[in-house]
Amino acid sequence: MANNVKLAPLHDRVVVKPAPGDEKTAGGIIIPDTAKEKPQRGTVVAAGPGKKDEPVSVKAGDTVLYGKYAGTEIQLDGDNLLIMRESDILAVL
Numbered sequence: 001m002a003n004n005v006k007l008a009p010l011h012d013r014v015v016v017k018p019a020p021g022d023e024k025t026a027g028g029i030i031i032p033d034t035a036k037e038k039p040q041r042g043t044v045v046a047a048g049p050g051k052k053d054e055p056v057s058v059k060a061g062d063t064v065l066y067g068k069y070a071g072t073e074i075q076l077d078g079d080n081l082l083i084m085r086e087s088d089i090l091a092v093l
Contacts, residue, residue: 007076009048012056012086016042016064016071017079041065041093045081056086063093 009015018039024030043063050056058064071084 009046011048012051013048013083014044014086015046016082017045018042038068040068064089065091
């Protein structure tokens with residue numbers, strides 16, 4: 001995992017590296033790229049300091065669940081990352 005991210009999120013923003021999607025079904029059928037679902041689990045790479053009265057409760061290295069359409073996709077140094085608000089995170093695993 002890349003802990004040396006050159007990206008510092010502001011306020012209550014969090015940078016998440018999505019977990020890789022499933023390549024096969026349980027029965028062994030290979031899933032084509034066009035039919036893969038967007039992952040809803042990932043690892044926090046960086047977190048901002050939070051709002052004035054609300055510090056961010058997640059930290060780098062936490063595994064989180066987030067909404068299917070949460071965040072904005074970016075590419076940084078060849079990695080696909082998501083930037084989202086902390087409120088878009090549903091749970092910490």
